[in-house]
Structures are given as structure tokens and as C-alpha cells.
Amino acid sequence: MxxxxxxxxxxxxxxxxxxxxxxxxxxxxxxxxxxxxxxxxxxxxxxxxxxxxxxxxxxxxxxxxxxxxxxxxxxxxxxxxxxxxxxxxxxxxxxxxxxxxxxxxxxxxxxxxxxxxxxxxxxxxxxxxxxxxxxxxxxxxxxxxxxxxxxxxxxxxxxxxxxxxxxxxxxxxxxxxxxxxxxxxxxxxxxxxxxxxxxxxxxxxxxxxxxxxxxxxxxxxVMDKSHAENVKVADLWMEFVHNKPLRVLAFFFITAFAMMAIGNSAGAYYINYNLHGSAAQLSIFMGLGSIPAFIFMPMIPSIKRAVGKKGMFYIFLTVAIVGMAMLYVISVVESLRSHMWLVYVAQFIKSTGVIVATGYMWALVPEVISFGEYTHGCRIAGIVNALTGIFYKAGMALGGVVPGLVLAFVGFDQTNEVSQTAFTQQGILWLVAVIPAMLLMLAMFIISRYDLSDEKIEEINREIERRNK
Structure with a gap:
């Protein structure tokens, strides 16, 4: 190439x-x-x-x-x-x-x-x-x-x-x-x-x-016009094999989007059957899944400068796990379950961690593109984004399958619009808090293997510029 x-x-x-x-x-x-x-x-x-x-x-x-x-x-x-x-x-x-x-x-x-x-x-x-x-x-x-x-x-x-x-x-x-x-x-x-x-x-x-x-x-x-004709579909596989940061990011994508898909799909079941909430309360609960973005996304550049790239991932993935743990405790302790404001607080904390960590991961895509360019000399940005898209959709697909399997396992009764058994409610809670938290722990391990620091990627980009000149 x-x-x-x-x-x-x-x-x-x-x-x-x-x-x-x-x-x-x-x-x-x-x-x-x-x-x-x-x-x-x-x-x-x-x-x-x-x-x-x-x-x-x-x-x-x-x-x-x-x-x-x-x-x-x-x-x-x-x-x-x-x-x-x-x-x-x-x-x-x-x-x-x-x-x-x-x-x-x-x-x-x-x-x-x-x-x-x-x-x-x-x-x-x-x-x-x-x-x-x-x-x-x-x-x-x-x-x-x-x-x-x-x-x-x-x-x-x-x-x-x-x-x-x-x-x-x-x-x-x-x-x-x-x-x-x-x-x-x-x-x-x-x-x-x-x-x-x-x-x-x-x-x-x-x-x-x-x-x-x-x-x-x-x-x-972008890639020079005279070199673009050499690009082929097989480059997707070659890029995946030879680009370690891309592989790390790809598996992070699968884990992160599976976590989000599972948690989001269980929200309505959780409010309806575990907390017996109203439609308005469900709207607030789901809305809190997006609200933290407007507070924390503008702060990402400052946060990253203060704690570093990996530090930011570790902090906010941990924050999300804490929020999920709070949801679990609130749901199993009878005296807490009736206080919906506690559920909202836990959902806000969970969503803060999820939004920042999964939002910032898109900033890593240009980095793995530059790493591939540095390694083999070809900036195939379209193919790399197609590859991340495949893993994103794989995570979403996984997140679509798991809830159905769990609900079937715990005996969810779709004809009963009012209540479910205690075992079924526990299964719903697995989907809302336990399984997503486990996936976040896996995501934390995966991102620990990502070794492109800001200083290293800056050096890589400068070297590419020197080569080109």
C-alpha cells in the first residue's frame, strides 16, 4: 500500500x-x-x-x-x-x-x-x-x-x-x-x-x-488521489490483523454498545414491573440517560488534560458501575424502592459514566487511522470506519439478543401487564444493572490494553508529516 x-x-x-x-x-x-x-x-x-x-x-x-x-x-x-x-x-x-x-x-x-x-x-x-x-x-x-x-x-x-x-x-x-x-x-x-x-x-x-x-x-x-486506486476490500482484514489499537477499540465497541443496548432495552420493564412506576416516571428515567451529555460532554477536553486519556475512561467507567450498583441496592431494599428520586439519582450517575466513556471513544477512531497510516503507509479512513461500524452493530445485535434470552430464562409473562414473579423481577434487574456492570468491567480491562497516548499519537502524526515532506 x-x-x-x-x-x-x-x-x-x-x-x-x-x-x-x-x-x-x-x-x-x-x-x-x-x-x-x-x-x-x-x-x-x-x-x-x-x-x-x-x-x-x-x-x-x-x-x-x-x-x-x-x-x-x-x-x-x-x-x-x-x-x-x-x-x-x-x-x-x-x-x-x-x-x-x-x-x-x-x-x-x-x-x-x-x-x-x-x-x-x-x-x-x-x-x-x-x-x-x-x-x-x-x-x-x-x-x-x-x-x-x-x-x-x-x-x-x-x-x-x-x-x-x-x-x-x-x-x-x-x-x-x-x-x-x-x-x-x-x-x-x-x-x-x-x-x-x-x-x-x-x-x-x-x-x-x-x-x-x-x-x-x-x-x-486524506489519501493522495494517485494511491487511492490500490485500496481493496481485503485491506479491511489486513488492517484488523496488523493494527493492534484498532483491535482493542473494536472489542471495546462491541462491549460498550452491547452494554448500552441491554440496559436501554430493560428500562421500560424495570420501571413498570420492578418499581411499578408511571409512564411519566419512565419518561424521566429514560430522559436522564441523555441529560448528562449536556453537562459533561463540553467538559471532556478539560477532564482529559487533568487526568489523561486512560484515566478518564477508568474514572467514568467506574462512575457508571457505581450508578448501576446503586440501582441494584435501591431495587432490592424494600425501604428504598418507593423513593423514586433515589432511582433518578442512580440513573443520572450511571448515565454520566456511560455517556462520557462511550462518547469519547469515537475520538480514538482517528488515532487508530493514523497508527495504520504510520505502520503501513496508507490512510484508509473509510475502511477503518466501516470496520468500527461492523463491531458497533455487532454489539447492538448482541444487546438485542441477551434481553430476550434472559427474560425467557426467568419466565417473563408477556400477558401480565401488572406484575411478574420475584425471579422475573430479579432477571430484569440483571439486565438493568448486573450484566451491564460486568460488561463495563470487561470494557475497563479492554481499554487498559490501548497503548496510544496523546504524546505517542502526536509523535506518530509528526513523523507522518515528515515522511510526506
Whole structure:
């Protein structure tokens, strides 16, 4: 593989303006407005509005994830090999963003009500277009600057805005649906026109944000055009084999996203059956999963300077484990269980640790890209982001399987909407606190094997620049 060079060597270590940082972060906000809507609400739309059986929709979701595993590395190779006139990576914010928006809207159109073929075509199309935006967007992060401090700030801004998108979807969709369907008295409309209008609104806003991201992004560190033609899909495997920091990060991704998926999926069961809480209390509990991002994500650069990269991971992974331990104790001690404010405090502490640790891990992706460039001379940012995407989805898939197995093991009765046995409640508590805490301990061990310090990655980037000159 050939050497890569930055587009403009003189400013490859530059600091970006806040407009550029916010512009880049708006890309993640845009993707969350579209894809989080799909993730949170498409199953409900398919079963309650479109007319698919739950098991049919579940099989379709699994098939789409399998397609993703094949499609992601193909997209990573595609974007690394090509150099569009509008930018190697940023151009896909437009060329992929337009069809992504179109397919998102079509997924919530009831014109072919009950048609499984239409559902497959639109959902597969949406997932493929999302990858066509998301993989280049991840690679774009590594192309804006080589500065580790700048990458840290960019990641903080990106995660801050991503959580804005998550809140806008999680708490905003029911409100927008009610606006478009004023006759609806429940929290979730079954009006097909209300769903279509809601997705049109979110999709158009998301596309506008992708265009803004495109306008504020300038690629400074990418592979030279003359060397891109040598990139091939097999480079994904070679990169994984020879890039130890990438392997460490990949296994951290699996563990972290499995932990989040398991904990999040159990939240509604926990509030409903263990604490017998209300819908409003569930909303607060789930909302506290995002709120800490707005407090602590802007503080990440300062925290990292004070305690170091690994120190920050150790501290916040420990904070998350403490929060989970608190949830467990509160749930098993009868005198504490009725104090919902204690549950909220524990959830806030847990979420603080999870958000900071899992948010900052995205800042490590540009580092493993630079390490690969330093080792073998090729900056295959698209392929590396495709690889991390595969492990991210593997973690999410694992997180989707474990709760069902645990609930089946403890005898969860889905016909009983009021109460469950003590053994079933204990199983739900495993999903909320015990299993995620065990995964966090594993994640702490995994990240201890990551040996790219800020000083080392800075030295690597300077050496790459010297080679190029």
C-alpha cells in the first residue's frame, strides 16, 4: 500500500473555528434525527399502522443487519478508492443524504399498507443509504485535523449534538405526532398521515443539517488521489490483523454498545414491573440517560488534560458501575424502592459514566487511522470506519439478543401487564444493572490494553508529516 499525504500540509494540525466544529457536529445531529426515529419508532409503525406481524418485522430487521455486515466494508472501500469533486468524504453528506431522506420518508408512507415487499425495499434502501452517509462522515472526522486536542473537541461537540438529536426524537416525536393528529388521546398516534408528516419534517430538517455540515467541513488529511486506486476490500482484514489499537477499540465497541443496548432495552420493564412506576416516571428515567451529555460532554477536553486519556475512561467507567450498583441496592431494599428520586439519582450517575466513556471513544477512531497510516503507509479512513461500524452493530445485535434470552430464562409473562414473579423481577434487574456492570468491567480491562497516548499519537502524526515532506 502506498503512502498518503494531507491535502494541505501547512494546516493539517490546525484548530477549527467554533462554526466549523458545530457544523461538523450537525452531521451527527442530522443522522440521529433520521436514524433514531427509525430505530425507536419504525417497529411500532410497522405493527400498529402499516399492519405487519411483529415476528415478520423482527425477521426483516435481522436480515437488514446481515446485509449491513456485507455492505459496510464495500462502502468503506468505495469511498477510500474514489475522489469526488465535492470532497473525498464530505460529498456523501449530499449524494447519500438526499436518498437517505427520501427512503426515510417512504418507510413511513402507508401507500402500500401491509406489503412486505415494499417494507423490505424501503428499509433496506434506507439502511444502505445511512451507511453511505455514516461511514464517510466518520472518516471525515479524521480528515479535518491531525491535532489530538482538536479531535477531542470535535468529538465532544459531535456527541453533544448527537444527544440533542436523541432527545428531539425520544421526547419530540410523540409531541409532533399529536400536533399532526390532534384527535389522538394517547402518547402514540396510529394515524398514517401524522406519521408521514412527522418523518417529512424530521427528514427535511436532517437534510438541511447535512448540507450545513458539508458547507463547514474542509478535508485537510486524506489519501493522495494517485494511491487511492490500490485500496481493496481485503485491506479491511489486513488492517484488523496488523493494527493492534484498532483491535482493542473494536472489542471495546462491541462491549460498550452491547452494554448500552441491554440496559436501554430493560428500562421500560424495570420501571413498570420492578418499581411499578408511571409512564411519566419512565419518561424521566429514560430522559436522564441523555441529560448528562449536556453537562459533561463540553467538559471532556478539560477532564482529559487533568487526568489523561486512560484515566478518564477508568474514572467514568467506574462512575457508571457505581450508578448501576446503586440501582441494584435501591431495587432490592424494600425501604428504598418507593423513593423514586433515589432511582433518578442512580440513573443520572450511571448515565454520566456511560455517556462520557462511550462518547469519547469515537475520538480514538482517528488515532487508530493514523497508527495504520504510520505502520503501513496508507490512510484508509473509510475502511477503518466501516470496520468500527461492523463491531458497533455487532454489539447492538448482541444487546438485542441477551434481553430476550434472559427474560425467557426467568419466565417473563408477556400477558401480565401488572406484575411478574420475584425471579422475573430479579432477571430484569440483571439486565438493568448486573450484566451491564460486568460488561463495563470487561470494557475497563479492554481499554487498559490501548497503548496510544496523546504524546505517542502526536509523535506518530509528526513523523507522518515528515515522511510526506
Amino acid at each position: 502506498e503512502a498518503s499525504v494531507p491535502v494541505n500540509r501547512d494546516d493539517s494540525f490546525c484548530r477549527l473555528s467554533w462554526m466549523q466544529r458545530v457544523g461538523f457536529g450537525s452531521g451527527d445531529l442530522a443522522q440521529n434525527l433520521i436514524y433514531q426515529t427509525i430505530s425507536m419508532y419504525l417497529l411500532f409503525f410497522y405493527t400498529n399502522v402499516y399492519g405487519l406481524l411483529p415476528k415478520v418485522a423482527a425477521v426483516m430487521f435481522l436480515i437488514v443487519r446481515i446485509i449491513d455486515v456485507i455492505w459496510d466494508p464495500l462502502v468503506g472501500t468505495f469511498v477510500d478508492k474514489r475522489n469526488p469533486s465535492m470532497g473525498k468524504y464530505r460529498s456523501y453528506l449530499i449524494t447519500g443524504g438526499v436518498p437517505l431522506t427520501g427512503f426515510a420518508i417512504l418507510c413511513f408512507w402507508n401507500g402500500f399498507s401491509g406489503s412486505l415487499l415494499y417494507a423490505y425495499v424501503t428499509y433496506v434502501g434506507l439502511s444502505m443509504c445511512y451507511t453511505l452517509v455514516n461511514v464517510p462522515y466518520g472518516a471525515l472526522n479524521a480528515s479535518l485535523s491531525r491535532s489530538t486536542d482538536e479531535i477531542t473537541i470535535l468529538t465532544s461537540v459531535r456527541m453533544f449534538m448527537a444527544n440533542i438529536g436523541g432527545l428531539a426524537v425520544g421526547m419530540g416525536i410523540p409531541l409532533v405526532l399529536r400536533f399532526f393528529d390532534s384527535a389522538e388521546t394517547t402518547d402514540m398516534s396510529t394515524s398514517d398521515s401524522a406519521w408521514l408528516k412527522t418523518m417529512m419534517l424530521y427528514g427535511v430538517v436532517g437534510l438541511g443539517l447535512l448540507i450545513f455540515c458539508f458547507s463547514q467541513s474542509r478535508e485537510r488529511v
